[in-house]
Amino acid sequence: MRKITIAVDGYSSCGKSTVAKGIAKKLGYLFIDSGAMYRAVTLYCIHNNIIRNGKFNDTDVVIAMDNIHMEFKLNEQTHQSEIHLNGKNVEKEIREMNVSNFVSPISAIKEVRDRIVILQRKFRNANGIVMDGRDIGTNVFPDAELKIFMTADENVRTQRRWKELDAKGQKVTMEEIKNNLGQRDYEDTHRKYNPLRKAEDAVVLDNTHMTLEEQLNFALKLVQEKAES
Numbered sequence: 031m032r033k034i035t036i037a038v039d040g041y042s043s044c045g046k047s048t049v050a051k052g053i054a055k056k057l058g059y060l061f062i063d064s065g066a067m068y069r070a071v072t073l074y075c076i077h078n079n080i081i082r083n084g085k086f087n088d089t090d091v092v093i094a095m096d097n098i099h100m101e102f103k104l105n106e107q108t109h110q111s112e113i114h115l116n117g118k119n120v121e122k123e124i125r126e127m128n129v130s131n132f133v134s135p136i137s138a139i140k141e142v143r144d145r146i147v148i149l150q151r152k153f154r155n156a157n158g159i160v161m162d163g164r165d166i167g168t169n170v171f172p173d174a175e176l177k178i179f180m181t182a183d184e185n186v187r188t189q190r191r192w193k194e195l196d197a198k199g200q201k202v203t204m205e206e207i208k209n210n211l212g213q214r215d216y217e218d219t220h221r222k223y224n225p226l227r228k229a230e231d232a233v234v235l236d237n238t239h240m241t242l243e244e245q246l247n248f249a250l251k252l253v254q255e256k257a258e259s
């Protein structure tokens with residue numbers, strides 16, 4: 031089968047990374063979680079007082095980008111690629127609520143996006159890549175052979191996120207999560223530069239009532255069709 035580029039976009043917490051990782055594992059493709067990069071920038075801004083008292087100014091964030099070095103490294107135990115920020119593994123820290131609360135406005139800054147998109151495009155290779163995010167099919171890889179647009183019922187997404195955070199020992203209420211998801215979806219779809227939207231040629235995957243196995247079968251069938259066409 032030909033190796034292709036796969037873009038998985040969609041709303042917050044609808045399981046994009048889980049599906050993207052599953053495809054990558056099955057096919058031996060590289061998996062890149064593009065949201066992790068925006069989260070790492072946000073974490074840096076929190077740690078370095080660029081976000082202070084719930085506020086920041088865009089210029090400070092853009093200047094800080096010169097001091098931010100991000101790379102994905104394979105965790106030998108989990109066989110997952112994990113993000114490192116200036117040499118430190120921050121895979122867990124970037125998922126915390128304080129980062130989730132600021133990542134949408136940080137990712138809306140044009141210069142931040144421009145820099146990150148350059149890095150994201152460099153991951154493309156001849157051995158196949160699956161990248162998940164918000165603008166992969168519309169902006170990062172508009173010529174991706176396969177584009178999947180994921181969505182799910184808001185309450186189901188809230189419950190899934192709560193379970194995920196609870197399993198990691200993070201105590202957050204359902205209400206807090208629901209508000210965060212709603213707020214991020216609104217900001218991500220309404221921002222000026224490369225907002226979240228379904229690419230015209232993307233296939234919709236609504237996984238509200240689907241098991242992971244069903245989702246992977248659905249996606250892998252699409253990959254097969256594209257890779258053999």
Ligand code: DC
Binds near residue numbers: 043133
């Ligand atoms: O996928 P995620 O929930 O970890 O992404 C966090 C935020 O990063 C998301 O709310 C918006 C931003 N993001 C983006 O603007 N473009 C992407 N390709 C990926 C994420």
